[in-house]
Amino acid sequence: QHKQNVGVSTGCQSGCQTCSVYNGCLTCKPKLFIHLERDGMRQIGVCLASCPNGFYGMRSPDRNDCIKCGSECDTCFNKNFCLRCRAGSYLHKGKCQESCPEGLVPSDTKRECVP
Amino acid sequence: EQEGVSVPDNQCPLPCQCDEDGILLLVDCSELGLSTVPSNLSPLTSYLDLSMNNLTEIQPNAFHNLHFLGELRLSGNHLRHIPGAVFQDLYNLQVLMLQNNQLERLPSEDPWDLPNLLSLRLDANLISDVPERAFLGMRSLRHLWLDDNVLTDIPVAALNNLGSLQAMTLALNRITHIPDYAFRNLSNLVVLHLHNNLIRTLGQNCFEGLHSLETLELNYNDLQEFPVAIRMLAKLQELGFHNNNIKGIPERAFEGNPLLQTIHFYENPIQFVGRSAFQFLPKLHTLSLNGATEIRDFPDLTGTTSLEILSLTRAGLSGLPQNLCLQLPNLRVLELSHNLIKELPSFRHCSSLQEIGLQHNLIRQIERNTFQQLTSLRSLDLSWNRIELIHPDAFSSLQSLVKLDLTDNWLSQLPLAGLNSLTHLKLKGNMDLSSSFREEDFPSIRVIEMPYAYQCCVYGACNSYKSASQWEMEHLTDEEEDLQKRALALFPIHADNNYDTDLEEFQLEIEESKLQTSIQCSPVPGPFKPCDSLFD
Numbered sequence: 001q002h003k004q005n006v007g008v009s010t011g012c013q014s015g016c017q018t019c020s021v022y023n024g025c026l027t028c029k030p031k032l033f034i035h036l037e038r039d040g041m042r043q044i045g046v047c048l049a050s051c052p053n054g055f056y057g058m059r060s061p062d063r064n065d066c067i068k069c070g071s072e073c074d075t076c077f078n079k080n081f082c083l084r085c086r087a088g089s090y091l092h093k094g095k096c097q098e099s100c101p102e103g104l105v106p107s108d109t110k111r112e113c114v115p
Numbered sequence: 116e117q118e119g120v121s122v123p124d125n126q127c128p129l130p131c132q133c134d135e136d137g138i139l140l141l142v143d144c145s146e147l148g149l150s151t152v153p154s155n156l157s158p159l160t161s162y163l164d165l166s167m168n169n170l171t172e173i174q175p176n177a178f179h180n181l182h183f184l185g186e187l188r189l190s191g192n193h194l195r196h197i198p199g200a201v202f203q204d205l206y207n208l209q210v211l212m213l214q215n216n217q218l219e220r221l222p223s224e225d226p227w228d229l230p231n232l233l234s235l236r237l238d239a240n241l242i243s244d245v246p247e248r249a250f251l252g253m254r255s256l257r258h259l260w261l262d263d264n265v266l267t268d269i270p271v272a273a274l275n276n277l278g279s280l281q282a283m284t285l286a287l288n289r290i291t292h293i294p295d296y297a298f299r300n301l302s303n304l305v306v307l308h309l310h311n312n313l314i315r316t317l318g319q320n321c322f323e324g325l326h327s328l329e330t331l332e333l334n335y336n337d338l339q340e341f342p343v344a345i346r347m348l349a350k351l352q353e354l355g356f357h358n359n360n361i362k363g364i365p366e367r368a369f370e371g372n373p374l375l376q377t378i379h380f381y382e383n384p385i386q387f388v389g390r391s392a393f394q395f396l397p398k399l400h401t402l403s404l405n406g407a408t409e410i411r412d413f414p415d416l417t418g419t420t421s422l423e424i425l426s427l428t429r430a431g432l433s434g435l436p437q438n439l440c441l442q443l444p445n446l447r448v449l450e451l452s453h454n455l456i457k458e459l460p461s462f463r464h465c466s467s468l469q470e471i472g473l474q475h476n477l478i479r480q481i482e483r484n485t486f487q488q489l490t491s492l493r494s495l496d497l498s499w500n501r502i503e504l505i506h507p508d509a510f511s512s513l514q515s516l517v518k519l520d521l522t523d524n525w526l527s528q529l530p531l532a533g534l535n536s537l538t539h540l541k542l543k544g545n546m547d548l549s550s551s552f553r554e555e556d557f558p559s560i561r562v563i564e565m566p567y568a569y570q571c572c573v574y575g576a577c578n579s580y581k582s583a584s585q586w587e588m589e590h591l592t593d594e595e596e597d598l599q600k601r602a603l604a605l606f607p608i609h610a611d612n613n614y615d616t617d618l619e620e621f622q623l624e625i626e627e628s629k630l631q632t633s634i635q636c637s638p639v640p641g642p643f644k645p646c647d648s649l650f651d
Contacts, residue, residue, distance in 0.1 A: 014146060014167065015191075031215050031239040031263060032191075049166050049191035049215045050236070059238065059263050059287055061311055061335075077258055077282040080330060080353065081306045083234060093327070094281060094305050 015047030028064070033057045035066035072096035085111045128153035136161060139183055144168070152177040160184055166212065167191035175200040186210040190236065193217055199225030199252075207231060214238040214260065221249040228252035238284070239263040245270035250277055262286040262308065269297045277301065284308035286332070293321040293344075302326045310334040310355070317344045326350065334358050334379070346371035352398070355379040363387035367394065375399055390415045397421055403450075405429055416442045423467075426450035433457065440464035451476070452496070463488050470494045474520070480504040488512055498522035498541065505530050521545065522564070531556050542566055543637075562635045571636035572646040 012019035017027040028034045028047035035051055036043045051057045051066035056076045058067050069076035073096055074084045081094035089096040090106040092113040100106050100113035107114045127133035131144035131153060139161035144153060149168040156163065158180045170192040178184065178201065185207050194216040202208070208229050214236040221227075221237075223246030229235075232253050242264040250256065250273050257279055261270075266288040274280070278300050286308045295318035298304065305327050314336040321344045322328070330353040333342060338359040345351065351372040357379045366389030369375055376398045386409040393402055395418035402419075403426035404410070410430035416422065422443050432454040439460055440446070448470045449462075456476040461484045462468060468489050478500040485506075486492065492513050502524040510516065510533035519537055521529070523544035534540070537557050541564040542548055548566050554573050557563065565571055640646050 050188070050212055057238075059311075061287065077284075077306060078308075078330070081282050083258060093303075094329075 013046060015049075016045075017047075019045070031059075031064065033064045033066045070096075087111065126157045126159075128155045128157075145188070156181060158182065161207075162186045164188040165192070170194055173197060173201050177201060178205060179203065182206060184208055186212075188212040189216070191215045195219060196222075197227075198222055199227050202227045202229055205229060209233045212236045213240070216240050218242055221245055223248050226251045231255055234258040236260045237264070241265055243267070245273040247272035249273045253277070255279055257281045259283045262288070264288055266290055269293055271297050271299075274298060275300045278303065280304050281327075282306040285312070287311045289313055291315055291337075293317045295320040296323050297321050299324040304328055306330040308332045309336070312336050314338060316340075317342050319344055320347070322348055329353065329374075331355070341365055341368060343368075345369075348372055350374060352376045356383070358382040361385060363389075364392045365389050366391045368392040369396055370394075373397065377401055381405060388414065394418050400424065400445075402426070413439070419443075421445055424448040424450075427454075428472075429453040431455060435460050437461075459485050461485055461487065465489070466491070468492050469515075472496045473500070474498040476500050478502055480506075481509045482506055483508050485509060486513060490514055492516055494518040496520040497524065500524050502526060508532060510534055517559075535559065538562065540564070560634060564637050568638045568640040569646050571638070571640060574634045574636040 013025060015029055015032045016025040017029050019025045023043060023045055025034060025045035025047045032047040032049060033051050035046050035048055035055065037046055048066070053074055054069055055066040056069055056078055058065050067079070070079060070082065072086055072089050073082035074086050076082045077094070082091055082096050085091045085096035089098055090100055090111055090113045092100060092104065104113035104115060126140060127142065128144070130147055131142050133143070134141040138159060140157050140159045141162040142156065142160050143164045145164045146167040149165065150170060152165060152170065152173055160181050161183045163181070163184060166188045170189065171194065173194065175198065178187070182204060184205055187208060187210070190212045194213070195218060197218070199222045209231055211229065211232055211234070218237065218240040219242060221242070226248050229252055233255060235253065235256055235258070238260040242261065243266060254276070256277050259277070259280060262284040266285065267290060269285065269290060271294065280301050281303050282305060290309070290312040291314060293314060297318070302324060304325055307325070307328060307330065310332045314333065315338065317338070325348060327350055328348050329350055331345065331348065331351060333356040335358045338356060338361055341361055341364055342356060345354065349371060352374050354372070354375060354377070361380070361383040362385060364385060364387070368389060369392070373395060375396050378399065381403060385404070385407045388404060388407050388410050390412060393399070393414050393416055397418060397420055399419050400421050401424040402422055403424070405426060406429040408429065408431055410427070410432065413432055413436050420443070423445055425443065425446060425448070428450055432451065434456060437460045440462055441464055444464060445467055446465045447467050449465070449468060450472040452472045453475045456473065456478060459478060459481070462471070463484060466488060469491050470493065474496045478497065480502060481504070483506040486495070486509060490512060493515050495516060495518070498520045499522065502521065503526065505526070507530040509530060513533045514536060516534065517536055518539040519534065520541040522541045525547070526542070526545040527547035528550065529542065529548065534557065536559055538559050539562045540557060540560060543564040543566060545566050551570050552573060563574070
């Protein structure tokens with residue numbers, strides 16, 4: 001959920017460097033991530049210090065983007081390494097699996113394979 | 116989970132917003148312009164978001180009674196230093212977000228004592244040094260972000276205390292060298308990002324100890340030599356060292372990495388590639404080698420049987436092995452443009468081939484069995500060769516072929532057998548190909564480029580000599596124009612960066628629907644390109 005910062009004189013939301021009425025933030029202040037939220041058929045840019053659930057932050061010298069995690073994953077480090085799985089699968093070394101390797105058992109609260 | 120009902124005011128510190136999660140409290144104080152941490156935080160707080168405020172420091176006892184706190188977000192503030200006492204007794208803390216602050220150092224004399232911390236975000240700060248004792252109190256740490264700081268060295272001593280670490284990024288720093296045994300104790304590390312540094316040299320044993328490493332990113336550095344140190348990474352699946360300064364890939368370069376699935380090394384001035392460099396990589400599905408001008412012979416890909424995409428362009432290849440498809444039975448995309456290839460083997464056993472790019476070579480003829488049985492082939496680019504002869508049955512079994520590019524060859528005739536599913540055909544530049552075609556020769560055609568304007572007459576291009584731009588504008592029905600306006604209004608701005616693939620499909624549908632109604636044939640006839648053939 002995102003707050004409208006009425007204090008910004010140019011009408012941009014907080015964290016925006018440039019924005020447009022129709023598409024929200026176009027570029028972000030340094031080191032913030034731009035995330036494209038869907039609003040019906042429109043895409044609205046917002047600038048965040050951390051990406052929302054289901055996305056991870058990819059930093060590069062000239063821009064920082066929120067990028068979708070893999071399908072099974074709620075929060076992730078990158079496309080191939082999950083931090084927290086969706087309900088029904090269990091995390092083991094960055095992978096979401098439906099069952100756990102030998103010696104580990106699935107924990108539904110943690111959504112992880114645990115000893 | 117962040118659900119629950121709103122909370123009695125006396126528990127929720129104003130002006131924050133709170134939700135209940137069972138008996139615990141989720142407190143959101145983000146983006147409120149706060150300069151201090153609210154003092155009346157409930158001891159039952161399990162989630163506290165203080166991100167994007169104006170905190171410059173944190174009082175030592177700000178969180179002292181929050182024993183249930185599991186996640187603490189302090190990102191996007193102006194914090195320079197956080198003494199160890201601030202995080203005292205936070206036994207349940209698992210996630211700590213400190214990115215986008217102004218931290219310069221981590222405490223050393225009184226390191227943070229967070230025994231159950233799993234994720235620590237320190238990215239986008241001003242950290243130039245990580246003291247040896249910094250992580251002493253975080254033995255359970257699994258995920259560490261130190262990217263976008265000003266480190267000049269790998270914090271080897273500090274990292275030695277993180278035996279449970281599974282994922283770490285040190286990207287976007289100023290690291291110039293990776294010393295031997297830099298990650299000696301990180302036996303559980305699965306992902307290591309080092310991209311966008313200034314790394315010029317690697318110790319021969321710098322990756323020693325990384326027994327579990329699956330992803331290694333060294334892109335955008337200044338590596339001068341091939342990173343031979345990767346030889347000890349037996350579990351490596353994904354390797355990137357694109358945008359470096361590496362000039363060659365040695366023989367048996369990846370013999371220590373049999374599980375490799377992807378290797379990205381474009382944007383390197385690679386000239387030499389050992390013939391055996393890419394052998395015995397049974398999981399590798401993509402190999403792209405572009406611009407390695409010293410490659411004369413096709414690489415020996417024995418044992419690299421899962422390859423699906425092979426791109427070997429702008430090299431000096433003069434021929435292809437006859438057993439190419441026996442080595443690469445799963446090939447889907449073969450891109451060999453800009454070489455010196457004269458003759459083609461039969462691609463018969465590459466039955467999964469969907470795309471072939473052979474443009475800008477020296478091919479003279481296409482035999483009967485060159486492309487036989489390629490029933491999945493959709494796109495074939497043979498432009499800019501010297502093809503004079505194509506066997507009448509050369510395309511006969513290409514039932515899925517939709518794009519054929521024969522631009523600028525030496526053709527005088529085109530065999531039609533097998534071309535009825537074409538939607539795009541390019542024949543421009545074949546000056547001896549003067550025969551006219553019939554509409555039924557290409558029943559599905561939509562875009563066709565002919566050597567001569569009169570060859571477009573069969574597609575009704577000759578009824579009136581309208582200029583191309585005028586032709587385009589009038590051709591749009593009202594409904595198409597409205598569709599085009601709505602599409603342009605939606606995506607004029609975010610077109611170049613990362614957007615959902617279904618948006619791309621939406622754009623394609625517009626293009627497709629526009630095309631359905633007309634066949635684009637060029638060159639378009641005009642006053643000086645009459646419909647009547649000058650040869651009759």
